[in-house]
Amino acid sequence: MSVVVLIVVAGSFAVFSSREAGCEAKASLSVMADPAVAPALTAVAGRVNQDEDACLSVIVNTAPSAVSAMALGGDRSAVLPARADAVILDSSLWLDVAARTAARTGAVPPRRFAGVASSPVTFVRAKGTGGDAGSFAWRSPRFSLRLTDPQRDASGMITLVAARGAAGAGEQGQAGFAGMLRGAQPGERGNVAADPESGLTSLRPDENGKVPVLAVPEQALWRRLRAGDALTAVPSAEQVAPLDFPLVMTGKGKDGQARRFLAAVGSPAGAAELAKVGLRAADGRSAAGVSAVTGLGGTAAAAPAPRPEVLFEALEMWQRMHLGTRMLALIDVSGSMNEQVPGSGRTRMAVTAGEVSGGMALLPDDAEVGVWSFSTGMNGRLPYRELSAISRLGGLRDDGTQRAALQRALGGMRAKPDGDTGLYDSVLAAFRSVKAGYRGDMLNFVLVLTDGRNDFEGGIGEGELLAALKKEYDPARPVQVIGMGFGPGVDLGALERVSGATGGAAYQIRDPRQIRELFRRSAALRVCDDPRSCPAG
Known part of the structure; x- marks a missing residue:
């Protein structure tokens, strides 16, 4: 029902219609x-x-x-x-x-x-651990930071970005952040808490005596405390954004x-x-x-x-850390690899093979690795030869594990005295081989180690290689080429162009002995978003 009110003001009429409480629609x-x-x-x-x-x-x-x-x-x-x-x-x-x-x-x-x-994001520890550890700080040796999966959980993403900012810029900052990531969730892949509450229920004293702390929203702490869990917030002066x-x-x-x-x-x-x-x-x-x-x-x-670029850099580094490794190492065995590494008394070939073997020893058993060598005339007209197909390092073969087989293959590598460098044909074949066996739960890449430049007569040129890589590269199933060039004769520019066509990168190291340090310092091929800025010793 409507109520109509008639008001007369200075000879004018105004009609107002009002409804009773409620509405028709x-x-x-x-x-x-x-x-x-x-x-x-x-x-x-x-x-x-x-x-x-x-x-x-x-x-x-x-x-x-x-x-x-x-x-x-x-x-x-x-x-x-x-x-x-x-x-x-x-x-x-x-x-x-x-x-x-x-x-x-x-x-x-x-x-x-x-x-x-x-809901503010706070740092939480289990009661009975670290009662005198003081306030949390990113670089404090008393605490061991834990994270929830930042690709699925916002509090993990917020903490990851805050940690990246606290690590600072440049190589030292990147190395520091990589160290935080390695410590944030030790153990095998898949051990990352999917959400704050499951992470809180799994907090335990750290084996190395540090106090584990997990960054979670206040809401998650509230829920677990109401459920009777023995948890407590850790004081912190670090600035972390809330939900x-x-x-x-x-x-x-x-x-x-x-x-x-x-x-x-x-x-x-x-x-x-x-x-x-x-x-x-x-x-x-x-x-x-x-x-x-x-x-x-x-x-x-x-x-x-x-x-946004800081957020995505941090997320990509996290993803690289927690994805498995699927790698084909393509190693130069051309004649120039017989030259001596100054101060070592060993050839480039011997040092390179030894350092790659040592670096692979740092990879977990679930990593998948294969090795090819390349020069010219390695297999008829082909400039490359498969020494060991890509396989799980801890997997058993008739002659032992894949890791042991790779170590034998690398130990038996010899440079070909009259061999030239069939780089481009070998890279394309290796790229196609890795792509054919692509695994979505792993980082798939070709690691090229060379001291020279392409000089394979009758082989493809740089333009043909780049055209093929750009055409065949699939961003939904990415396979990257990562180049390590060493020695005065390396064509770093060509390596950069080739790797860049696949979203990879190339960089020059001072001598082959840095290869193992790259594996050791930052799991460079897994953590560093840009290998050119990875810490190299």
């Missing part, structure tokens, strides 16, 4: 929220839906932020369980991930509309509905619902019911957002 808003915040939003949506004056109907569904970020970036392999007018992630870093995906797919990159909730739960609009014409829902979330009743699941309001102020359990008060610090 409610506006709708569908929300896709990260599981960490979805229960609280569902409760708030229930209040809004029951409020006749709100004239708003809100539906909340849930999807992990990693999946939602892919969908926001236009990746069709990421399927959300329902249509959404708004998506709520647990961290704004996922917006950078989505934007990078959008650059590949041609989608419009998402933009932050507003914050919904927050900020950004909302992204995907539906047109829904901004007004979103603002009305956000007003309900930001109300005292909404803040109470957030606190019931261990979260703070968007402004970061501590929630009494949460702080009473975790012991964390104050306002969540707003650390500066990292530049």
Whole structure:
């Protein structure tokens, strides 16, 4: 029923029509929220839906932020369980991930509309360990940092980026960060905690006497403490960004509905619902019911957002560290490899083979490695010869393990006195061989070690090689060529162009004895995003 009011003002008439409480048709808003915040939003949506004056109907569904970020970036392999007018992630870093995906797919990159909730990221240890260890610091020898998987968990991603920034710039910074990554999650691949709560339940004293600490959102600590786990937050002066739960609009014409829902979330009743699941309001102020359990008060610090290139450098280095190695070593045995390495009393061939053998000894048993040699006339007209096909180092053969077979092959390598350098044909054949056996759970690459330049008469030229590599390189199944050149006769420019065609890199080392140090110092082929900047001793 309507009430009509007639008002006469200075001879004019104005008619106002007002309705009784309620509305004829409610506006709708569908929300896709990260599981960490979805229960609280569902409760708030229930209040809004029951409020006749709100004239708003809100539906909340849930999807992990990693999946939602892919969908926001236009990746069709990421399927959300329902249509959404708004998506709520647990961290704004996922917006950078989505934007990078959008650059590949041609989608419009998402933009932050507003914050919904927050949860500071804190460092946690098990009670009974490190009671006198003091405050956590990135480079403290008293602590052993643990991370959740930064490719799936925002708190792991936030901590990874913060650690990269703390390591500093240049070679020393990169080496320091590589050291942090190696210590962050020791053991075999697959040993990384998928989420904060599973990581917290697995915290144990470190074998080397250090205190293990895991970086997690306050919400995860709150949950585990309520479950009775013996955990405690570690004081720290390090600045780490909180989870900020950004909302992204995907539906047109829904901004007004979103603002009305956000007003309900930001109300005292909404803040109470957030606190019931261990979260703070968007402004970061501590929630009494949460702080009473975790012991964390104050306002969540707003650390500066990292530049996207810093985020992706850190993520790529992490990925390289935790992917397995699948490598074909292509070793020059041309006549110039018989020249002496100054101060060693040994030939380049002997030193190179010995250093590669020593470097491979540092790789785990699940690494897959093969060895070819190349010069000219190695197998009829072919300039290369397979000494050992790619196989798991710890795998058994009729004559022992693959590792032992490689050591024998390398120990028996001899330079060919009259051999030239059939570099280009050999690189292309090796690239194709690795590509044919590509494994998605490993880094697949050809490691080229040479002291010369291509001089194979009748072989392909540089232009033909580059054209073939660019045509056959598949970014979805990447195989990289990484070149190590040593000696005064090496054509580093050609190595750089060849490796660059596959997204790899080439760099010059002072002498072959640095090869093992490259394996040792940073697992250079796995950790360093750009081998030219890897620490070389």
